[in-house]
Amino acid sequence: MFLCVSPNPAVDKRITLAALVPGGIHRAQAVESFPGGKSTHVAMVLKALGHEPHWIGMCGGSTGQQVVAGLTSLAIEPHVVRVSGETRTNLEIIDAAAVVTEIREPGAPVGPHEIAEFERACHRLFKTGGKSAVVIFSGSLPPGAPDDLYARLITSARHSGCRTLLDTSGESLRAALSAHPDFVKPNRDEAAGALNFAVDSNNAAAEAARRLIASGARSAALSLGSAGMLYAAGEHAPTLFAQAVPLNPRSTVGCGDAALAGFAHSFCSGASPGEALRKAAACAAANCLADSPGAVRSEAIQEFAAQVRIEPFPAAP
Secondary structure, three states: OEEEEEOOOEEEEEEEOOOOOOOOOOOOOEEEEEEEOHHHHHHHHHHHOOOOOEEEEEEOHHHHHHHHHHHHHOOOEEEEEEOOOOOEEEEEEEOOOOOEEEEOOOOOOOOHHHHHHHHHHHHHHHHHHHHHOEEEEEOOOOOOOOOOHHHHHHHHHHHOOOEEEEEOOHHHHHHHHHHOOOEEOOEHHHHHHHHOOOOOOHHHHHHHHHHHHHOOOOOEEEEOHHHOEEEEOOOOOOEEEEOOOOOOOOOOOOHHHHHHHHHHHHHHHOOOHHHHHHHHHHHHHHHHOOOOOOOOOHHHHHHHHOOOOEEEOOOOO
16 A cells, blocks of 8 residues: 655646746746646656555645546545645746746645644554555645654554655654654755755765664665765665666656655565666656656656666765
């Protein structure tokens, strides 16, 4: 059982135009909307990998209904906690030069009773899944949610025997490390912010992964964008590096989420650390060419997996 936890889901709106000019008036060439938020992208990629993921999130208003309808149309089972505020909309603007500009709304504030109901609903699903469940926590927290929400949910999931994966940033990442998630996957900037440590080179990224593990995570990967990805499968495990597959991306939105799904899939399949990193890198590459974030093709994942090179870091002389 895969369960994707989404405290702050969104509708992803993509606008395509000739050029984005600050202060100008623009006529869109195309406008598309998709169910969004990081956990939604993870669930979509897990679906492409052959799984039947569940999804739980706090949804409100017409945009919340749109998210749920979109998940249902993708055959992803939603578990919904209704909230009074309107679910946010994230905007992705793509110009003719394939430059992507993102505008992310913070989300509507949630109250203590809504947070409590969300935690109860998650706990029921954790107990249902038990030792067979892999729980993926990803994305930002909505205004009003406590910084330790992920930490509390991870603790609850672990008490039920679930394996836990986390992809978030800032104070929520820092707080969640004390709950000992089985795996964390920030990007370079998110790791730097949580650790107060400049991640300005691959050597620094490898050190950041070790610091994440020393701070409580059982394993850690760092997304380095076009530079690739690093993965340490444990405190005493060697650090592995995957170079990014050369390609011309349509959009990189959701690539980190696709990589997270690849790791989650690998944890259940008994893959080696090197094969887990290969699958994650292939999922990220496939997402670069997808029609929308998370809408990857399983064939593309297989094709890119054959191109991914895994090597120890630092490489042997």
